[in-house]
Amino acid sequence: MAAEPAFARRFDVRLELLLHAFGGGVHLGAAQDLALGRTNGGAAGREGDCCEDEGDEARGSGEHRPDLSRRNLAAARPRGSGVDRRSTLVSAARLVYPPVRMGLLIVIDGPAGAGKSTVARRVAQHFGLPVLDTGAIYRTLALAARERGIAWSDEPGLVALAASLPIRFEAASEAGGPRVLYDGRDVTQAIRTPEISEGSSQVSALPAVRASLLEIQRRLSRDGCVAEGRDLGTVVFPDAAHKFFLTASDAVRAARRQAELEGAALADVLRDLNRRDERDRSRATAPMTRAADAVLVDSSDLDADAVVAAIVSAVSSRLSGPGGPPAGRLTGRPKAPSFPPLA
Ligand SMILES: Nc1ncnc2c1ncn2[C@@H]1O[C@H](COP(=O)(O)OP(=O)(O)O)[C@@H](O)[C@H]1O
Numbered sequence: 020m021a022a023e024p025a026f027a028r029r030f031d032v033r034l035e036l037l038l039h040a041f042g043g044g045v046h047l048g049a050a051q052d053l054a055l056g057r058t059n060g061g062a063a064g065r066e067g068d069c070c071e072d073e074g075d076e077a078r079g080s081g082e083h084r085p086d087l088s089r090r091n092l093a094a095a096r097p098r099g100s101g102v103d104r105r106s107t108l109v110s111a112a113r114l115v116y117p118p119v120r121m122g123l124l125i126v127i128d129g130p131a132g133a134g135k136s137t138v139a140r141r142v143a144q145h146f147g148l149p150v151l152d153t154g155a156i157y158r159t160l161a162l163a164a165r166e167r168g169i170a171w172s173d174e175p176g177l178v179a180l181a182a183s184l185p186i187r188f189e190a191a192s193e194a195g196g197p198r199v200l201y202d203g204r205d206v207t208q209a210i211r212t213p214e215i216s217e218g219s220s221q222v223s224a225l226p227a228v229r230a231s232l233l234e235i236q237r238r239l240s241r242d243g244c245v246a247e248g249r250d251l252g253t254v255v256f257p258d259a260a261h262k263f264f265l266t267a268s269d270a271v272r273a274a275r276r277q278a279e280l281e282g283a284a285l286a287d288v289l290r291d292l293n294r295r296d297e298r299d300r301s302r303a304t305a306p307m308t309r310a311a312d313a314v315l316v317d318s319s320d321l322d323a324d325a326v327v328a329a330i331v332s333a334v335s336s337r338l339s340g341p342g343g344p345p346a347g348r349l350t351g352r353p354k355a356p357s358f359p360p361l362a
C-alpha cells in the first residue's frame with residue numbers, strides 16, 4: 020500500500036518523541052541536582068513535573084498509560100486514516116509501553132548481593148516504573164567525599180556535601196544499562212568498587228547523613244517507583260503497601276559478588292561483605308532490618324527469574340484483591356520458571 024511507508028515513518032518519529040519525553044529524568048524542586056530516570060519501556064515521566072503527593076490512597080490504585088490516546092494519537096495519525104489505523108497504532112504502542120501504575124511504590128530491602136538491584140530493575144520494567152537505587156546515593160556521596168578529601172567520618176562535611184550532591188539516575192536504554200551520573204560524569208562503575216562499597220557503608224552509618232538524604236529519597240519516589248536499599252520498609256517508606264526483604268545465604272551472596280569483581284578472592288569478598296552487613300545491621304540509626312510487614316524472600320536457591328516472578332505475582336495479587344495476601348514468606352520451587360503467588 021502506498022500509504023504504509025509514510026504512516027510507518029510518522030509512527031516511528033512519534034515513538035521517538037515519546038521515548039524522549041518519557042525516558043528523561045524528572046527534575047525535582049528542592050532536590051534540584053537529583054534526578055530519577057524512568058526504566059525504558061515505562062512511561063509517564065513528565066519533565067519538570069513535581070505534583071503534590073496523592074497520599075496513600077492513591078498509591079497503587081490507578082493504572083495509567085502514557086497519553087497515547089488523544090493529543091499524541093491525533094498528531095501521529097496520518098491524514099485520512101480511520102479507526103483501523105488508530106487502533107493499530109494503539110496496539111503497537113502498547114507493545115512498546117507496558118501499563119504504568121502511577122503512584123505504585125514497591126520497596127525491596129536486604130543485604131549486599133541479595134539481588135536487590137537486579138530484581139528491582141526487572142520488577143520496575145514490568146510495572147513501567149523507575150528504579151530508586153538508594154545505595155547508589157550513599158555510594159556517590161562516598162565517592163564525592165573521597166575526591167574532595169572529605170573523610171568518611173566527617174559528619175558535618177558529608178552533610179554539607181550531601182546538601183548539593185549533583186546525582187542523576189539515567190534509565191536503561193538500548194544504549195546500555197541504567198547509569199548514575201555525578202556532576203554529569205558517568206560513575207556507574209566507579210561507585211561499585213570494594214573501596215567505595217566500604218565507604219558507602221561508613222558514611223551511611225552517620226545519623227546526620229541519613230537524615231539529610233531522607234527527604235530526597237521520598238521526593239524522588241513521589242510518582243511511584245521500585246526502591247531498593249536497607250531501611251526503606253522501616254524508615255524511609257514505613258507506609259509502603261508493597262514491602263519485600265530479599266536475602267540469601269552469606270556464601271551465595273559472596274559468590275555472586277565475586278563473580279562481578281574480576282580476580283577477587285572469595286574469602287576477601289566474603290570478609291568485606293560480612294563486615295559491611297554487620298555495620299549496616301548494627302548501626303544505631305535506621306539499621307538494615309526486615310520491616311514487620313515485609314515479605315521475606317530467600318533467593319539462596321532461586322534464580323533471578325523466580326524472584327522477579329514471585330514479587331510481581333505478590334504485588335499483582337495485592338493490587339487486584341481486597342486486602343490481598345498477608346505479609347509472610349515467599350517460597351516456591353527452586354529455579355522454577357513460574358512461581359506461586361504466596362506461601
Ligand atoms: N536470584 C539470583 N540468582 C542468581 N544470581 C543473582 C540473583 N539475583 C541477583 N543475582 C546476581 O547476583 C549479583 C548481585 O546482585 P545485585 O542485584 O547487584 O545485588 P544487590 O543489589 O542486592 O547487592 C548480580 O551479578 C546478579 O546478576
Ligand SMILES: Nc1ccn([C@H]2C[C@H](O)[C@@H](COP(=O)(O)OP(=O)(O)O)O2)c(=O)n1
Pocket residue numbers: 129130131132133135136153154155157158216219220223224247248249250251295299
Ligand atoms: N537505604 C540504604 C541503602 C544503602 N545503604 C548503605 C549501606 C550499604 O552498605 C551501602 C551500599 O548500598 P548498596 O545497596 O549499593 O550495596 P549492595 O549493592 O547491596 O552491595 O549503602 C544504606 O545504609 N541505606
